[in-house]
Every structure is written in C-alpha cells, then in structure tokens.
Amino acid sequence: MRRITIKDLANMLNLSTSTISRALSDHPDISEATKSRVKETAGRLNYRPNLQARFFRKKHSGLIALILPEIHMFYNPSLIEGVNAAIADTPYSLVIFETNNDIKQEKEAIQQCIRWAVEGVMISVTYNTNKHSMSHLEELALANIECVMYDRIIPDTSFPSLTIDNQLAAKKGVNILLENGHRNILGIFANPSLAITRERLKGYNQAFEEYGLVPNPDHILNALQVNLMDNILPVLLSNKTFTSIFSMTDELLFSTTNNLRKLNLSIPDDLSVVAISDGIFTNQFYPKITYIEDSGKRMGAAALHQLIEYINHPSREKKSRHLPTDIVLADSVKRIE
Amino acid sequence: MRRITIKDLANMLNLSTSTISRALSDHPDISEATKSRVKETAGRLNYRPNLQARFFRKKHSGLIALILPEIHMFYNPSLIEGVNAAIADTPYSLVIFETNNDIKQEKEAIQQCIRWAVEGVMISVTYNTNKHSMSHLEELALANIECVMYDRIIPDTSFPSLTIDNQLAAKKGVNILLENGHRNILGIFANPSLAITRERLKGYNQAFEEYGLVPNPDHILNALQVNLMDNILPVLLSNKTFTSIFSMTDELLFSTTNNLRKLNLSIPDDLSVVAISDGIFTNQFYPKITYIEDSGKRMGAAALHQLIEYINHPSREKKSRHLPTDIVLADSVKRIE
DNA sequence: AATATTTACGCAAACGTTTGCGGGAATGGT
DNA sequence: ACCATTCCCGCAAACGTTTGCGTAAATATT
Secondary structure, eight states, X not given: OOOOOHHHHHHHHTOOHHHHHHHHTTOTTSOHHHHHHHHHHHHHTTOXXXXXXHHHHHTOOOEEEEEESOOOSSSHHHHHHHXXXXXXXXXXXXXXXXXXXXXXXXXXXXXXXXXXXXXXXXXXXXXXOOTTSOHHHHHHHHTTOEEEEESSOOSSSSSOEEEEOHHHHHHHHHHHHHHTTXXXXXXXXXXXXXHHHHHHHHHHHHHHHHTTOOOOGGGEEEOSSGGGHHHHHHHHHHHSOOOEEEESSHHHXXXXXXXXXXXXXXXXXXXXXXXXXXXXHHHHSSXXXXXXXXXXXXXXXXXXXXXXXXHHOTTSOOOOEEEOOOEEOOSSOOOOO | OOOOOHXXXXXXXXXXHHHHHHHHTTOTTSOHHHHHHHHHHHHHTTOOOOHHHHHHXXXXXXXXXXEESOOOSSSHHHHHHHHHHHHXXXXXXXEEEEOTTOHHHHHHXXXXXXXXXOSXXXXXXXXXXXXXXXXXXXXXXXTTOEEEEESSOOSSSSSOEEEEOHHHHHHHHHHHHHHTTOOOEEEEEOOTTSHHHHHHHHHHHHXXXXXXXXXXXXXXXXXXXXXXXXXXXXXXXXXXXXXXXXXXXXXXXXHHHHHHHHTTOOTTTTOEEEEEEOSHHHHHSXXXXXXXXXXXXXXXXXXXXXXXXXXXXXXXXXXXXXXXXXXXXXXXXXXXX
C-alpha cells in the first residue's frame, strides 16, 4: 500500500508527470478535457501531493515558527489560538517552540528553524535576551528568514516588532483609577529586565505626572517571579493604605486575587482593581475586572499577517508597529472621594 | 548569500558529496582524518543540513502532529509544555493543530497531516467525533501514520489511547468527600457526549454505591457549555442543601469558584470542594483545592513516548493505557459529621 | 496555400541528500 | 612475492515534484 504519486497517475493515464503536475495546478497549457480527467482520477485514487517533495523542489518549507517563552494559563494560549485561526487561510503550517525562558533553548529553537528552513519566525524573547545577546537572531537574518518580534521584544533593533503601546496602555489603566479618586495605587509589575515591564512602568508614572501628582516608588511591586507575590503582597497591603491595585498582567492579577482572598479583602469594596489583560480571565472572574485589553488572539493574527507580508515582499521596509488597545470597564473599580 | 550545501563542502575539500555526507554522520568507512577535516570546515562555514531534502530522501518527515480541540487556560497549555519538553530529546519536531471542537476542522487537520507526511499523530477529539464519524482517522491508518488518542478519546476502537482511569479518578475524588462526612455532593460535569464525561460520571456514582449509598441524579449538573454554569449553578445551590462540590475539570472548577464568590459562599466553610485537576490552578488558588491529579504535562510526555514507540515498532501490538493518578490533599475540604 | 501563431503536451534537468555498489590502494598473512 | 582482507573513497541513482524548453498538431492569418 504505497502512497500514490504523480508518476502513478501519469502511468495510468498515459500522460507525462509534467502534464499531471500542470493539470493539478490548473496550468493554462493543459486542455480542460485532460484537466478534468486528471483531477477525477486523482480524487478517486485519493492522491495527496507530497509536500516534502514539493517544498524541497520549490526551495521553501511552507513552515512558520512561533517561538514563545512559556505556555502557561494566560495570554499564550490565546495567542496560539489567534495564530492558528489566521494561518488556516494561508498555505503555511505552524511549528511551535517553547523556550522556558531559557536563552539556550531559544538559541536551539532558532537553529531548528534554520535547519527546517522555515520561512518566517515570530518570537517573544526570554528574560535574558537583549541587545547584547542576539547573535542567534542575526543568524536568522543571514539565513534570509524573516522575523518579527511580538509582545516581549527587544526594542531599538533592526528587527520589526509588534506590541501594544505598553506605556499608553498602563497609563490608561492607572488613569481609570485616578479618575475615580484613587491616589494610593499599588502597581504590580513583572521582571524589570523585560522591556515590556519598563514601558508599562513608565505609563504608570506618566499617568500620575499628567495628573499633576508625584508617583511614589514605594508603591511599586516588582515580582521577579510570580510565586514571590505570596510573600511580598500581604506585607505591602498591611503596611500601606492602598485603595487600589494596578496589575500589569493576567498572571499577576490571578496571584493578586488569591492573595486578596487570603487577606479577606474583597474587590471592589476594599480595593479597586485594574489590569492589562487578555480579557478571558478578567471577564470570567467574579467580579468582572476592569481592564485594558491586550488580546493575545488579535496579537497572534496581526503578527502572522505582518510576517507573511514580509515574506511576500522581502524588500519592503520593516517597521515596528503598535496595536491599539481598548478599555473595558467592569465591576472592579469603586469611586472614592 | 546562498545557503551552503554538501556540494559546496565537497568542492572546497576536493571530496565527493557521498564522503561529506558520510563523514558528517560518522560513517565507519571514512577515516578520522577526513572526518575531522570535514567537520571543521562544516562548522566554520556554518553548514546546516537541509532537513527538507534529507527527510525527502529518507522518506519521512520528522514531524509529529498534535491535534487538540482547543487551547484555553487549562490543561492544554500544560499538555503542550509536556510534549514540547519531551520532544526536545527526540529527532522530531512538533506541529500543532487546533480544531475548535469542530469536526470539519479536525478532518482538515488530518488531511494536512497526510500531506505533510507526519510520522505520528496525537489527537484529542472533538465533542462530535465518535465511532460512527471517524473515517478521517481511518485514513491515517491507510496512510501508515501512527496515531494515539489521549484525554478525549473514542473508546473501543482499534486506535490505542492514553488517559487516566477516569472512572477511578472521579471515584477517588468523591470518596474524599464521602469520607469527610459529606453526603449531598453536587457533581459538576461537562458534555455527556464525551466519553471522558461518562466515565467520570460512572466514578461519581460508583463511589456512592461502594459506600452503600444511592447517588441522586438530581445532584448532577451537566454543563453542556461552560458559560451556562452562571445560570444553572446559582439556582441549584439555592434550592438544594449541598455541603460539597465535585468538579470534573479545572475549567468547571474555575467557573464554580466565581459563582461561589458571587453567592458569597466560601471554601471550605460553606462548601467543600474537590476536583480533577491539572494541578496548576488548584495549587495557586486560595484556598488550595484538594484534587485528583490529571497532569497535562505528564500526559503529553507519555503520549509522545507511546507514539514514538509505535513509530519505531509499527508491528507492536497497540493497546490502550491508563496513567496513574495521585491524590493531592489541600485546604478545600471540611470534615462534617 | 503558405506562413504564423496558438494549443497541448513530453523531455529532461534540477532541488540536496543518502546509499548500494564498485574499486584502487594500503595492509595483513603466508 | 602472492593472495586475501581491510580501509577509504567516488560514482551514480534515487526520492517526488516543478519547470524551462522543445515540438507536433491544430488553428489562425494573410
């Protein structure tokens, strides 16, 4: 039970392989009569082109790689869903690499991409990837593989990137709290070695400044790792007189809600909460959390389209883009005077 | 800047392509001297084998496909992580297809697998895939592609499967509640068209029966879709006198916790809770939830290894296996008399 | 009717790698 | 010194597909 090939079809129909090939791809050189004859038998015999051979001959792989630091509960599942939905309308297939926030695994993933001759790479880098350790990314460029960075990017490089306007998003979020009378706003942030953290931090501060207020550096919690939250957050909340919390991600928000429950504090009666969020957790949670939307689904689709754009037009100028962000108001903010 | 090939190396070193190929793969026919000479220049010139060409010639693709119904917050991220970690030690790469619980997309994914000539498929089927609609799976067999089902399987088919012992797991979970004195146990279950739901339901009932009790069918909630929980659960909890809840998945558990908060009911003071869970949500949640572990990570690794086993030994007898389940006790169960 | 064009197909090479086979040179044994 | 091995390496085919080029027949043009 060997797999049926173009040669088989050629033999059965007394045609050459070239005619079969052209007939199947609707080449104008082939008459309608033979086209339908070929297609009919191909369908009947369940012929499936060998993509390996095709792409080998055509010198491209039909593969697009998605490299991400981790696949945990938040954001990335949504992102994968977005990429998957978008790639269904294209001739490409998706391979996914997970780096576990380890730059060594990131390098290994890139080597894999080169060996597979993928046609494009979408990457969200690890904590430790920065301007001075991106030789592996430059290898991609040398191999003529298009690359866009998304979400966790390295700013100010020659690689195009796609993010939301992180500073603006954070500013919008904090603004909601300020406008509702909050002044003591605990800002919960991730690892500051990530550009995304620094940008969102800027937005937090900028919101205060534009309001004519001075942000208090003591009101910032930098959770180098999420599980440290359980130690730090209770201390912070018991000592200070916060009336609200701004969380820069879903992951930190989840940890926050658990800690609030542990401290017997409720949202929004004891503390108002605003987050930058994918939208899934914040909408399903009770009470629904007010958030600035950073949709993984939309990001995934947009990043893919941008990448395919570059693949199809390699010479086109590469630039970094921002996705717009919506404000979604819900039940987690209480107005105070 | 063309990519460097074996031919290039052959020309530069005045050797034949066959010698280069053999030298790079440590063939005994090649002397150590030339081996090191070849490897040195290959390394220096950054030679990367063209996997498309290699696999094309060798008549396999080096690809393994993972087909899953959805990538939401729970389980599947963990599963992907497990597969990814395990596949790193193998010569295979992973492609992921998401079917959105749509049998049409599932069929499409399988067609893709055949066209790509993947060497194995790991699949968790949709709600609507059953014994009478699995012609696409049989096509896989015809194409000599190995296939294992995991998690959401079709029972009693010729395809090997990998699951936990769902009935046993549910029984274990309900048992914990029974042993702690609970008799009115709300069972929260998913769509009964899934075999996994029916199995776990059996376990729920069996636990009662082995305890000499008669399970009450009115104590079963079948959430055909998760978002329906918000309507049904409050009604059920206000009418009946439940003292505890058994949830068959993380997803349903999450919805449950939100509804409990809405109703101002706390765990475990008002209601004890036990779930079958991947372990991530239950451990991070406050209070920590007692659960029967169904680890996506472990499942992913195990399914992959089983699949590779079949790929390497196609004639080996295929059988369905169960993964053992651990009980993880935490803070969500209160003893009552 | 002679020439020009179009139509419809076949020939053969090419993509990069692996591998069966063959053979010259070096080595071993007597 | 002769034969049998062993050691290294090259030749060439093969995997399935696409595609530039060539060409005979059919059709169009004058």
